Amino acid sequence: MPRRSSLPVTFVVPTLIILLILSMVPTVYAVVIALQNRELSSTAYSYVWFSNFVDLFFDRRFLNAVWVSVKWEVVTVVATMAVAIGLGVLMFEVASPRLRNIYCLLFIIPVLLPRVSAAFVWKFAYHPLYGIATYPYRLLTGGLIFDPLSKPATALFAVASVDVWQWGLFFAVIVLKLLETLPPQPIEAARLDHARRWQIHAYVTLPMLKAPLISLMFVKMIESLRSFDLIYVMTRGGPGVATETLDMYAFSQGFIESGKVSYASAMAVLMMIATVITFTMLWKRVQA
Amino acid sequence: MKPVRLAASLGAAFMLSATVSTIALAQAPVCSAPVKVLAQPRDGLTLLEDSKDEFQKLSGASFQIDYLNENDRRAKSRADASTVGNYNVYYVDEANVALFASSKWIVPLTDYYPADYDYADFDPGRQKVATYDGKAWFAPLTGGGDLMVYRKDILEAAGIQPPKTLDELIADVPKLTNPDKGVYGIALRGARGSGANVWRWMPFFKAYGGQWFDGDKPAFNSDAAVKATETYLKLFKDSAPGTQTGSWDESTGAFLSGQVAILVESTPLSGMAVDPKTSQVVGKIGFLPPPAPLTGGGYGHGLAIAAKANADDASKKCAGLFIAWATSKENEKRRLDAHQFGELNRTSILSSKEFAGIYGADLGQALAETGKVTAVNFWQDPRWPDLGDRWGIILEELVTGTRTDIKGGLTELETYANELVKK
Numbered sequence: 147m148p149r150r151s152s153l154p155v156t157f158v159v160p161t162l163i164i165l166l167i168l169s170m171v172p173t174v175y176a177v178v179i180a181l182q183n184r185e186l187s188s189t190a191y192s193y194v195w196f197s198n199f200v201d202l203f204f205d206r207r208f209l210n211a212v213w214v215s216v217k218w219e220v221v222t223v224v225a226t227m228a229v230a231i232g233l234g235v236l237m238f239e240v241a242s243p244r245l246r247n248i249y250c251l252l253f254i255i256p257v258l259l260p261r262v263s264a265a266f267v268w269k270f271a272y273h274p275l276y277g278i279a280t281y282p283y284r285l286l287t288g289g290l291i292f293d294p295l296s297k298p299a300t301a302l303f304a305v306a307s308v309d310v311w312q313w314g315l316f317f318a319v320i321v322l323k324l325l326e327t328l329p330p331q332p333i334e335a336a337r338l339d340h341a342r343r344w345q346i347h348a349y350v351t352l353p354m355l356k357a358p359l360i361s362l363m364f365v366k367m368i369e370s371l372r373s374f375d376l377i378y379v380m381t382r383g384g385p386g387v388a389t390e391t392l393d394m395y396a397f398s399q400g401f402i403e404s405g406k407v408s409y410a411s412a413m414a415v416l417m418m419i420a421t422v423i424t425f426t427m428l429w430k431r432v433q434a
Numbered sequence: 435m436k437p438v439r440l441a442a443s444l445g446a447a448f449m450l451s452a453t454v455s456t457i458a459l460a461q462a463p464v465c466s467a468p469v470k471v472l473a474q475p476r477d478g479l480t481l482l483e484d485s486k487d488e489f490q491k492l493s494g495a496s497f498q499i500d501y502l503n504e505n506d507r508r509a510k511s512r513a514d515a516s517t518v519g520n521y522n523v524y525y526v527d528e529a530n531v532a533l534f535a536s537s538k539w540i541v542p543l544t545d546y547y548p549a550d551y552d553y554a555d556f557d558p559g560r561q562k563v564a565t566y567d568g569k570a571w572f573a574p575l576t577g578g579g580d581l582m583v584y585r586k587d588i589l590e591a592a593g594i595q596p597p598k599t600l601d602e603l604i605a606d607v608p609k610l611t612n613p614d615k616g617v618y619g620i621a622l623r624g625a626r627g628s629g630a631n632v633w634r635w636m637p638f639f640k641a642y643g644g645q646w647f648d649g650d651k652p653a654f655n656s657d658a659a660v661k662a663t664e665t666y667l668k669l670f671k672d673s674a675p676g677t678q679t680g681s682w683d684e685s686t687g688a689f690l691s692g693q694v695a696i697l698v699e700s701t702p703l704s705g706m707a708v709d710p711k712t713s714q715v716v717g718k719i720g721f722l723p724p725p726a727p728l729t730g731g732g733y734g735h736g737l738a739i740a741a742k743a744n745a746d747d748a749s750k751k752c753a754g755l756f757i758a759w760a761t762s763k764e765n766e767k768r769r770l771d772a773h774q775f776g777e778l779n780r781t782s783i784l785s786s787k788e789f790a791g792i793y794g795a796d797l798g799q800a801l802a803e804t805g806k807v808t809a810v811n812f813w814q815d816p817r818w819p820d821l822g823d824r825w826g827i828i829l830e831e832l833v834t835g836t837r838t839d840i841k842g843g844l845t846e847l848e849t850y851a852n853e854l855v856k857k
Contacts, residue, residue: 186512186513186516187533187536187537188537207827273676274676275616275675275676289613289614291613291675293675293676293678293679295679296624296676296679296834297834298834298835298836381679382505382625382626383626384625384626384830384834385624385678385830385831385833385834385835385836386827386830386831386834386836386837387827387831387836388834388836401510401512401513402505402508402509403819403820403823403824404820404823404824405512405516405820
């Protein structure tokens with residue numbers, strides 16, 4: 147019987163310990179702070195236990211932020227996946243291999259832009275008087291003003307469109323590459339059965355790509371949770387609190403407005419718990 | 435060697451070494467490491483960076499300025515000062531000087547401000563804003579009050595005299611709005627923040643007799659606040675597009691590009707408006723104090739010595755020297771020569787012939803007049819940014835229509851103010 151080597155343990159254990167420290171120390175610290183009443187302007191603090199968590203449920207801005215975060219998550223994930231699948235299939239169907247390469251190059255550029263740069267570019271594009279994105283509206287209505295970032299009904303969608311512009315196009319490239327890797331036989335068989343193009347994709351190719359598409363969706367869901375920079379630059383959570391997501395509100399409470407770091411930490415802890423539960427449930431459902 | 439000669443030699447050697455040490459001490463650089471400054475973009479600071487060699491020669495070290503826009507600068511400096519303390523010098527303003535001083539995040543400036551640089555030469559109003567608890571905490575980089583800047587050509591074409599009262603302003607603004615020609619009666623600030631929308635709203639609040647607190651009791655939930663907010667929202671109907679969620683940049687940008695007839699804004703606007711490099715309305719504008727009874731929002735921004743990053747006295751002296759040099763008469767003269775109106779703070783410069791020669795008598799007179807109505811409109815308390823920012827969010831909601839109940843918003847703010855006072 148071969149002797150067991152301790153070499154794998156020697157290599158793996160230190161790395162695991164480092165990873166554990168890196169991930170657990172800030173998490174535990176955040177939980178501890180959330181149970182206190184720390185503020186930036188004072189070194190004095192005491193334990194208030196669950197008081198911050200209780201206060202959150204009576205805070206209208208927190209409840210609004212939860213709702214905005216849910217809307218943001220749904221809008222950006224659904225729109226990104228729709229754009230990615232739509233454009234990916236379209237490129238697969240109508241573009242020549244050479245043209246596909248050009249499209250791929252163009253579609254990757256937005257995601258290479260730093261989020262803050264993209265946010266600034268689009269903030270100017272949405273300017274009611276000079277913006278290129280609002281120009282068609284001015285042209286069609288004879289100069290009427292449309293300010294999408296200052297209207298509560300449109301602000302979230304205007305910011306979400308930038309997120310979709312970056313990630314939807316990038317995912318379209320991935321979807322195209324996935325389609326290109328599929329074996330041609332099932333598609334040819336469907337064609338021989340006189341299936342239409344949309345039927346081929348709806349019933350053959352996309353079901354074959356179910357697993358990678360679900361993975362892409364999970365990646366986007368996690369990415370959408372980290373939308374702080376985009377929203378911060380474009381609207382700062384406004385107009386009013388129309389685009390104030392949980393991370394935006396937590397930062398606001400911790401560093402912009404009142405310096406209530408414990409209160410902000412309580413929000414972060416709740417966000418973490420909600421995210422872990424939601425993702426675990428979704429993952430299990432998908433696996434079933 | 436004879437004892438006398440030996441003693442004389444030793445004495446001479448001692449004298450020589452003492453002299454050399456004294457010279458070395460006299461020439462010892464004040465700074466041992468580059469001064470790190472956290473600021474918001476200012477033309478004056480950009481100009482200052484051209485003279486880095488001069489400061490290096492003076493102090494023995496250079497400096498590095500990191501720029502963030504106003505709200506980000508406030509958030510970052512607050513986080514830095516209360517935690518790691520990376521910066522030697524903070525850019526502070528009237529809204530957060532009380533918080534920084536009472537939290538001991540900055541140290542009294544005049545303890546480390548070399549006397550040769552003449553702190554008393556700064557405009558007395560700006561010195562007042564820089565003072566908290568009887569001590570001066572920052573050296574001004576900018577400051578002043580409000581001015582009404584108006585387009586003579588647009589008002590003449592409409593047959594309207596420049597408004598001298600608030601009632602006249604309210605009546606004139608809708609008449610001056612003509613979207614077909616791309617002209618709007620006024621530009622206000624809608625973006626949240628104690629230094630943004632609340633700053634522009636406060637003159638209305640004060641004009642209607644409002645006050646923030648009566649002792650420890652919140653007094654702002656009053657008819658004055660309701661009337662001020664109603665007036666602000668009414669005027670916003672004629673405010674230039676983009677200002678509903680914009681602040682200083684958006685409202686002044688709209689005026690300077692020729693879209694606005696009347697603008698009541700902080701005094702640096704007037705310098706920008708007469709500068710062809712920044713303004714498309716040069717030669718078409720007039721200046722007056724804000725329509726009565728609007729008070730001008732007295733303000734001041736400047737540089738303060740950080741407490742945490744300057745742990746020892748030598749570091750504090752170095753930061754003090756940097757601030758003194760940056761705000762010196764010589765550097766302010768350079769800013770005057772570069773026509774940086776908003777960056778001038780010293781009475782010796784503001785009353786100079788060169789200043790009058792560049793900006794003319796009209797502006798000088800308007801500045802003198804507006805000085806009489808300039809007031810501190812905000813609550814001078816470390817908790818002001820917290821309260822002001824909270825009202826800023828509610829006001830932004832009202833401006834953009836996500837809420838409509840003014841009284842409800844004020845009551846919500848009052849509840850919050852009571853919690854703040856209890857702490």
